[in-house]
Amino acid sequence: MRIALVSVGDEILSGDTVNTNAAWLGEQMTERGVAVERVVVVPDRVADIAREVNEALAEYDAVVVTGGLGPTHDDLTMEGVAAAVGVPVEEHPDAVAWVEEHTDYEHADLVPGTTHLPKGARMLPNPAGVAPGAEIEGVYVLPGVPGEMEAMFERVADEFSGEPLFRRVVDVDEPESALLDRIAELREEFDVSVGSYPGDVVRVKIEGADETTVEEAANWFREKTVAP
Amino acid sequence: MRIALVSVGDEILSGDTVNTNAAWLGEQMTERGVAVERVVVVPDRVADIAREVNEALAEYDAVVVTGGLGPTHDDLTMEGVAAAVGVPVEEHPDAVAWVEEHTDYEHADLVPGTTHLPKGARMLPNPAGVAPGAEIEGVYVLPGVPGEMEAMFERVADEFSGEPLFRRVVDVDEPESALLDRIAELREEFDVSVGSYPGDVVRVKIEGADETTVEEAANWFREKTVAP
Secondary structure, eight states: OEEEEEEEOHHHHTTSSOOHHHHHHHHHHHHTTOEEEEEEEEOSOHHHHHHHHHHHHHHSSEEEEESOOSSSTTOOHHHHHHHHHTOOEEEOHHHHHHHHHHSSOOGGGSOTTTTEEETTOEEEOOTTSSSOEEEETTEEEEOSSHHHHHHHHHHHGGGOOOOOOEEEEEEEOSOGGGGHHHHHHHHHHSSOEEEEEESSSEEEEEEESOHHHHHHHHHHHHHTSOOO | OEEEEEEEOHHHHTTSSOOHHHHHHHHHHHHTTOEEEEEEEEOSOHHHHHHHHHHHHHHSSEEEEESOOSSSTTOOHHHHHHHHHTOOEEEOHHHHHHHHHHSSOOGGGSOTTTTEEETTOEEEOOTTSSSOEEEETTEEEEOSSHHHHHHHHHHHGGGOOOOOOEEEEEEEOSOGGGGHHHHHHHHHHSSOEEEEEESSSEEEEEEESOHHHHHHHHHHHHHTSOOO
């Protein structure tokens, strides 16, 4: 399963907010063996949201959109997603019912639009807030507030699964450039993928579909390198 | 000036690394009156990097690419950028000279490829590391290690400028949904853009090109709302 994340919000583009939602979802997906192949941050504009979601939908198995839900003029995600899949937004009876049963709001008191979802969408309840999410044609629309996003994702997490990937990390106290031949040999000897990330030490990540192979590869590499 | 950021790295997609580089660059650009209109994170794959950079170049005034510089097999950014602008990568004499003068490395000791840049690029020295960056046709290629990226950006920061944007933030202790009419009135009365961000309080950001207008708008709004 290969997916894309679309994060909506001017505040992320301007650097006011760090995109921790994408990192959190990336971790969740990786644990489930799902590959996040693309993360895109777009402004609060219907056309940009629609274009990104539409393109991602054509290319990936699912798209997770976060942010831009709610009642204010800059909450445009539902409109953008609806445009991407070619339907209008309209009041969703499940959203109305859920808000009336599970929140302190009466439907009549809610700002118009709060219960509007793309026509034909499945409503995703918001266990930690008011504005509901939605799923339509493999596009999952979640809130931008991290606590709400995480709580809503937990309810649909089972819909994301793939081949589990096993990983071992070997930290090395040598210059990255000195490791090239050994990394090349590692990749030749074992059926694994290897990433190396320089910092205070060089962090070498070894991943693969077979746990024994990954373990053997990590042991082989560890024996040939200098530990910090 | 409207720009796009392209962040390269599997480790960002998988959530191992939070994309703080994009947030830092977003802040820097916003301060300079430059609009970041798009942030894309792509895997360590030449084709993905090339496609994103190529598309962004067609649409924006400049593109800043971070990550994937260096000597290992997963450092593919220079190749991707070169493909995006239709040139080969080749050894760059300025990069060779700079490495020999400013680092502890002799050129002969460097891993082949470290001084290879897209043909015709301007070399951007790395004041905090070894691998040089590059600029070609408005595509700026910077390292992924934050300290190196920031030091390299400082040297080209003057090349990014736009209309300054003034901003005031008003925190409000009312539900976001209760503010809608007042936000609508604010947007009608003053030539400003308004963003509202719910959290413990609702943070309302008021921005515009004229500082006096933004100040007046913020005062008007502050008087009409409940402070925390």
